[in-house]
Amino acid sequence: MRRVVITGLGVVSALGTGREAHMQGLREGRSGIAPITLIDPERLLIKIAAEAKEFRGEDHFDRQQLAQFDRVTEMAMYCAREAVAQSGIEFDEALGLRTATIIGTAMGGLNTLDENYHAVYYEMKNRVHPLIIPRLMANAPVSQISMAYGLKGASWSVSTACSSSNHAIAQAFHLIRSGMADAALTGGTESVLCFGGIKAWEALRVMSPDGCRPFSKNRNGMVLGEGAAILVLEELEIARTRGALILGEIAGAGMTADAGDIVAPDVDGAARAMQLALADAKMAPSEVDYINAHGTATTMNDRTEAAAIHMVLGAQANSVLVSSTKSMHGHCIGAAGALEAAATLMALGEGIVAPTINHDEADAEIRLDVVANIARTGRIEAALSNSFAFGGLNAVLAFRKWYG
C-alpha cells in the first residue's frame, strides 16, 4: 500500500505569522486570545477573539493579487508559500498534473461578503468591485494556490464547518494513497471575525465572554479565532527519492455523521470516527500517545469528546496525553484541523506536546491528562487529531512519527 507523508507546513494564526512563530507560541503555552482590535468592538457583546493581528495581506502580496484575494485567500497563499519552501518540492509539468489541491473553509470569503453587503444595503451603493465573486467564492483559496504552483490535478474546496480541514486533509491523503495523485497541497483557512460573522456566532450563545478554558470545570464557551495552515503531502517513495525532510506520516482517516442534532455533539458519532481512523491506520488504541482534541471549551463538546475518548481508547485513556490548542489560537472553524495538525506534527517531530492552557480546575466528567497549562516533553509515536463539526460531521486523522 502506498504511504503518505508530510514534507511541508505553513501557518498563520493569532500566535504569529509563520510556522515557527505558531509552534513557539504552542511550546510557550502563550495565549493568542485578546480584546478585538481589527474591527470596532463597540456593538459586540463578545469582545475577545484570537485575531491574527500581525498578518497583513499588504505585507505579502501585490496590488493585483490583493484585488483578487479575500483575507482567507491571503492567509492560505502565505501558508502555501511557506509549506512549499520548507518541502523543497518543485512542481514541473508532470508533477503538477499529479498534484491535488484540497482546502477546507467553512465560510469562504465572509469578510468580502460582509463589506459588500454593508456597501449595498447600508451605504446604499449601487455597484461593487468587479472581482467580488472571484474573491468571496469558497474555492478561491484552492484556485489561487493551484494557479500559483501549476497544480493541475483534482482540486476542490471542502466545507464542513469545524471539520473542514480534517475532511480536506483526509481526502488529499486518500487520493495519494489510492494512486489518484502523487502529491497534494491541503489544509484549511478561515476568517469569520468581521462584524456580521461575530454577530451570528454571538447569537448561538455558546461563546465565552472571558476566555477559552477547554476541559476545565469553569469553562464557559468557545472563543473564535482566525488563521490558516497548509500541508504538503507526498507519496512516501517520491519524497524519499528526492531526499525530502519528512515531518510525519498520515496513517489513516475516519469520517462519520451523527445524523442527530444540528448543533449538539454525539458520543457515538465521535467515537466511530476515532475507531475508523485507528482501523484505517492499523493502529491499536494502546499505541495512541497523544490526541489533539477538538476541545472547544463548550460544556457539551468537552464532555462528549472525553466520553468518546474513554470509549475508544479504554485503559489507554488513562495515560494518553490530550490537549486542546484552541485554548491558545482560538477556534478557527474551517482552519482548525490544519492548525491542529501543526501541533500534532510538533508532538511527533520534536516530542513537545502543546498544553491546554487556562486549565484552572479538573472536571470529574473529563478524567483525562489534558497537559494542563505547561507543554510536556516525551516520545510521541502515534497520535490522533479530532474535529467534530456543527451539523454532526466528524473527521479524525491518525498520524505516525517518521523515523528517517
Add this chain to the structure above:
Amino acid sequence: MIDDDVSIRVAQIIAEQAMLDLDSIEPETTLDDLGLDSLALVEVVFGIEEAFDISIPFNANEPKTSAFNISNVAHIVAGVKSLIAAKG
C-alpha cells in the same frame, strides 16, 4: 399567575417554541418539563429579546449560573420585568 401582558407574551413565546397550547404553561413550569433542549432555549431567549426590545445575559454553556434565572416561567417573567424596568 399568568395574567399580565408580560407574563402572557412570555408564555406565548415558550408555548410556541414547545409546540404546546398556552394552557400548558404555568408559573412553576420548567423548560425541562416542556422538553425544550438547549437550542430551543436559545430561541426562546431570542424571541423574548425581540418581543420586549431587551438584551438578556444568557450563556448556553452555563444556563444555571447565568445572571438571568431561567429555572421556571415565573423566574423568566420576573427577569424580563426587571430588564424592562431597567431600560426605563
